[in-house]
Amino acid sequence: MIEYLRHFKVHLYSYGKQVQTIPACFSYLRQNLKRFVHEVELAHEYVKRALEIFFDEIEETLDGTLEIARNSSIKRYLGNVLQTTNNTTLTQALLRLRYYLININNYLNHHKANIIFASSRTDDQPFSYDHDIPLGVTLPNDEGKRVVIMVDNDSVEKQYPLHATLLHEISHIEAGAQDFLFLPGNGNTSDATSILKQFYDAINSGNGEALPYEKTFVKGYENFCNLRPLTPMEFIVRVRADKMLQANIIMDNADCIAQLIVDIGQGRPYTRNDNSTLRRIEELMAALCCRNLQQMFEKVIASRL
């Protein structure tokens, strides 16, 4: 990423600015700006719609319990995703979903100007796809809460539509979501099925090394359960045995959050599809975590804004 910024001339466009502020040579950004802006609106629409459905179906009573409509589509959806009918697990999952919906909606209501489209495509600098450049980046503890979308890669990475990438990044910056797992990069637009298959494969494979050991999350879990520090192997054993812990990981995983919101916002039912061809888990685990790049990126972007 840092090489990319060093070697290429990059334009950073902040959402809401006039198209004329983009130098004419950045023709790709100029010509596609409407489409990129539309993706931001689409992300917002899905969040708003999902929130509406949530509040239609689920009410919080005065004593803090959730009153869930008998035919609640969201509860049914989450039950299928998490493979559970347990009410405690489902209530926790609903609360996590509500937390992310409210925070992401708040960001899109008030901080859209912090969304930045970065592009390096000009007539002199034709597009060359680099797998190492992530589609989205956020900075840790960034007071400006900036989300940078590398729009040049949009035409290649079809499995990550821009609206889903935005939801993923906003879930990090605004609500502290983690990257445990990424959607498989099989070139197809996914639904939640593929990432969940991925998750269950990861926790049940061999010694479970496929599930990344997320230090902050594990620490929080140790503190919550009052445990001595766990090794990755001990952690995976607990994940396998504990449905609630599985649900927590899924509900705090940025790619899952993005996909749940898109599915629920579109009213798409969850359908299990075990035939989907998935890239090997090892490959997926090697996928670039956008957060690893944050520190490098921070300096560069600070000098440009």
Ligand SMILES: [Zn+2]
């Ligand atoms: Zn991420």
